[in-house]
Every structure is written in structure tokens, then in C-alpha cells.
Amino acid sequence: MEQLTASQLAEWEAFYRLEPTEDLKDDIRFGLGMSTLANLLLKAHFKGGKEFSAEDFLINWEEGKTLKQEEKEKPQTVESMKDVLMQMAKEQNKKTGNVHGIRKNKRLKK
Numbered sequence: 001m002e003q004l005t006a007s008q009l010a011e012w013e014a015f016y017r018l019e020p021t022e023d024l025k026d027d028i029r030f031g032l033g034m035s036t037l038a039n040l041l042l043k044a045h046f047k048g049g050k051e052f053s054a055e056d057f058l059i060n061w062e063e064g065k066t067l068k069q070e071e072k073e074k075p076q077t078v079e080s081m082k083d084v085l086m087q088m089a090k091e092q093n094k095k096t097g098n099v100h101g102i103r104k105n106k107r108l109k110k
Contacts, residue, residue, distance in 0.1 A: 031057035 004012070031054035038052045 027058055028054060031055065 034057040035052040035054050038056075042049050042051065
């Protein structure tokens, strides 16, 4: 490794992305085994639920996250954040019986 130049190292990294080695195949096999075990436990102890896939257990070693986590961590827009907060407010208003979204202050009703 000490004898490789930066361009040679970059070349090997690109090759590894195109042609994965046994390590990646082992990771995929591990993911399949873990998803099988997780699904068996899920069915044995819980009613329903989303089944796991091998991708749920594959890790991107450079980032330290699973592939599914990387997909979920896309940047949020201001509009999507506003929509989430508005939905939370609607649910809270339903729970409290405040269907119009106006807060009623009991102290002011004398």
C-alpha cells in the first residue's frame, strides 16, 4: 500500500466499486441471514409488521450507516417541514377537541 500513488489508489477504489470482492459478498450473505432471523422473530412474537430485507443490514463502511438510513436522510425542504408540523398540530387539536385550531383560554371566561 505504501508504494501506490494517489492515482493508482483511486483506480483501485473505482475498480472495487465496479467489481466487489468477497468481503461485500460476505456482507450480503450476513444481511440475508440476519433478515431471515429477524423475520422469524417478528412472526413468532409480533402480529404483523414490516418484514426486513438484506439491505436493512448492509452497512456502508465509509459512512457507518446502513443503506436504508442513507436513503432516508435526504434533505428536507421548508415546505415538507411545514407540512409535518401542520399535521402534528391537526392531530393535537383532534385529541384536545379543538377542531378549529383556536386555543381556548379558560381564565378569560369569567
